[in-house]
Structure formats: structure tokens, C-alpha cells
Amino acid sequence: MAENFYVTTAIPYVNAKPHIGNAMDYMLGDTLARYHKSLGENVFFQVGTDEHGNKIALKAEEAGLEPQAYTDQMVPAFHVMLEALNVQYDAFIRTSNPEHKQVVQLIWQKLQPYIYKGTYEGLYCVGCEAFVTPKEAAANNGVCPIHNQPYQQLSEENYYLRLSEFSIQLKEAIETGTLDIQPIFRRHEILNLIEKGLEDISISRPKKHLSWGVPVPGDDSQVMYVWIDALANYITVLGYPDGENFKTFWPANVQIVGKDILRFHAAIWPAMLIGLGLPLPKQLLVHGFVNVGGTKMSKTIGNVVDPIEIVNSYGVDAFRYFFLRHIPTLDDGDFTWEKFEAAYNGELGNELGNLVQRIAAMITRYQQGAIGKITRAVHDANAYHEAMQQLRLNDAFGEVWNMVRQLNGYLEEVKPWKVAKENDEEHLQEILSYAAGSLTQIADLLAPFLPHTADAIKTCLGGETVQPIEGVLFPKIYQHTIDPRAPKVEPGQTPASQP
């Protein structure tokens, strides 16, 4: 019986176009999904969008649209991104989906024992129609910077979730690894937080302050605030409570989140699940952020990198290569065009692309394309699999790359071009079929990361005869770095400006 594997990604809020963080989520999820499929497991991979809340309502109003129409218009950009990144998901959940909302209401009802009505008191800006945190209010000296008027002390009725009641169970689950949070330092962070004692959280707003959301069942005056609505997507997408997918795939094996939303997924979400009597997800993969040249990406600085732009210039596998290999899976990473292009030309092109080419060329040239009987190469993939299980995808990728390098080294060692000159056909055939077989196996391990490339390699060298690749894999691109093939520019005698 095949094992089941369920991987989820955080659902982005649709008030802006998808960004590199979403792309990371998608690629990590896709790679894990493909990897587990390759192990013969029965995989389900969810993606989706979070669509409720005031920010959306506001944006919609600005655009002169109904909220639903506005989100309908925003969502396609996420499909475009998924397509561009060659992400094969099984379901795309939208929180504005009627079935989702219906199940969210059911969940609310099931959580009744842990929900109570309370009063939220805080500083409120009438202009913004929103509360601000004391910290924020202090930062603004008690005056709303947008509306230039002082915050008012105000109270409103909210429903609360008794998060505090779950502290001990959550702590236990995280400490014992029932809910395994990776990396370890994130686990420590969250435990630290829980040990201080969790506070109950407000989970609804008066309708007059929040119109675009899921109505609280049995109370027309209240609308659910983000938590229950958004977090529930991970099970509504499976058809909770009675759907077959739910029965098959819950609990999730891996939930992928960014470090900014760790708390919600390590506290509120598991608390909800415990409240519903459901098992917790097994692993939480907490990835970091992608910086640019050591600086946080920001619109004001203007250093935002558009994933689509990279894909269009270098191809999807080049994009996946850099972000899956050179951005640490469990920590922050750094992007620069120079690093990216160095990885593209120096690693994808020179090491892998050229390797495919040289093997294919030799077989074509010396053996008229006949690959011959493949002797199965033995690659020790233990480190690769171990890294995958531990969610260190970048390390697993690195292991594959070691094999690529070894194969280049092997060719130098046995020198098939020399063997060809000595007319030792038998030996030559042995070497080349081994190389082709070895590379084909490398392609299998590469497939979860670089699906197109793996296919191309297998098509080229996986059969009886070489099927030449049209063009080459990863042709050189020098848009941001100096082309070493270009004629040398002499330092030139700068006019003696100095005395």
C-alpha cells in the first residue's frame, strides 16, 4: 500500500501580485511533491489564495469593484506564476469559495467549546476604521499619520478563541516532535513564546468594521477575522469533514510557511486542530526571506526582483536551480544578478549542460549514437534522501551536484577520447554507456528540482540511441556579468592626469 503525502503552502493574500516569497513556497512545495511521487507515494499538493479582509475590501473600492470581482481579477496572476514555475499542484483553494466558507462556519461551530464573546479595547482610528496596536500608536505619538487625528480609546465586541487553554498541549506536541518544526531555532523561538503563556485571540469583528469575510454563524452582527477562515484552508481543500481526500491525506506531512507566519501555524492553527479533535501536521517547514545584495527587498528601495522576469530571461529551470540550491531552504538567502548568472553559466551551463553535451557528442561521434548496454552506475544517494527527509532541499540538491562533478571527473580519468583513438571499442563502449547510465540516474534525482532538464537528459540519453537535444542546455547568457569569451579589453593607457 502506497504511503500518502500531503504538502501545503501558505495561501498568499491577494492584495498584491505574487512575489518571490510566494515563488519560494510554490517551488519548495512542488519539489517535495515531485520527490515523494518519485518514491511512489500518493501525493496531494495544495496551493491557494487568502481573499477576505478589510484591505481587500478597500482595494476593491478603490478599483470601483465588488470585493469578489476584485479578487477574481487578482487571482489569475497566481495561476500565471504557478504555470511559469512549472508547479504541479493538485488543488487551488480560494477562501472566497462558497464551499470553503460553508465548512469554515461548520468549523466555527465545532470550536464552540473554545469560543467566547469578549470585549476588545484599544486605540482606534475613525478614519482607518481600524484598531492599532499600542506599539504602533506609541510610534505615531498617538496620532494616526494617515488621517492626522488622535486615536480614540474604543471597545467593541469580539469573539475570542481560548488559545490559552492549549498552551500545554502545544508545548508538548512541539517538544516531542509530534509537530516537528524545522529548522530547530524556529522551534526554540516558538517554544519560548508558548512558555510565556499564550493569550486568547480575537477571532471576529463587528460587521460594521469588517464586511468582507465569512459571517459568524448565529450572529449576524459579527464576521470572522482572518485566522479561522484562512488557516482552515488546509483542510477545507481536502473536503473536510467527510471528503475522501481528507480521510486519505490528513494530517499533512509538510506545511510550508515563511518565517513571518510561523506563529500562526505553530500556535493558532494547531490549537484549532486540537479543538476539532484532529491530528496535527507532522512537519512545519519554515523558510526564510530572500534578500537582494544583503538588503531586504522593498518597493521603496526599488530592489524587488520579479520572478517572471528571471524565468523569461533564463528559463524556469534556471530560476528553480538558483532559488532551490543557492537559497538555503531553512534560512534567509541572498540574490544578486551576478550570483544568479554565475550559477547559471558556471554550474548549469558549464558543469551540467556541457556534461550532457560531451557525453552525447562522444556517443554520436564514436558509436554512431548507439548507447549500448547500460551498466547501472551506483550512486550513493543516502545523503540526498536524508537531506530531503530533513527538509534541507538545498543540501539534497547539492548532493546531486556532487554527482555531476564526479561524472565530469570520471571522464577526465578514463579519457574516452583517448580510448577511441586506441580503437579499443569494447572499453570505449563500456565507458560511454556507463556515463550515459550514470547521467540518466542523476537526472532521476534531479527531476524534483529541475523537471524539464531531467526530462531532456532522459530523452537524450535514456534510450538505445542518443536523441540529440535541439540547441544546448543552458546556453551562455551574460547580461549582468562579463563575458569571458569577449576579446580582452586592455587596461589602456589612461592619460596621465596625475602630475
Place this chain on the structure above:
RNA sequence: GGCACCGUAGCUCAGCUGGUUAGAGCGUAGGACUCAUAAGCCUAAGGUCACUGGUUCAAGCCCAGUCGGUGCUACCA
């Protein structure tokens, strides 16, 4: 302030429960080769392992302190 973490070759980082000449990739400088995308391969140079003190037969790895840097410290979706 509290709790964590980090400071190892020019750059990015590995260094398992302390044990011979501290490693890799990139970059740099040489070299041999020619199947290949001016690719690939080999070799070399380069490190007071932040600093100070301590434990130990022995410390990059343990302890204390100093200096420098980072993350988290709850309703932002």
C-alpha cells in the same frame, strides 16, 4: 531589557559526541589535455578558527568574560 543564535581562507559557508599537517565551492595564479557550451580536469597561494582568561595530556569544538553582528519578544494578512 528578556530568550536564542552567530563571528573559521578575498567571498559564501562545512567542521559529527574535544584528538594527527583546519575543509569545500567561488575568486586568484600556474599546468596538462581536447570529447564538450572558450567547457571539463589537475596543482598552488591564502586562515592568530573575533578577543581574553580558564578546564584538559589535548580545544575551532567545553566554561567564564569582552567586543561585534543577527533573529524572536503575539492579532500586520
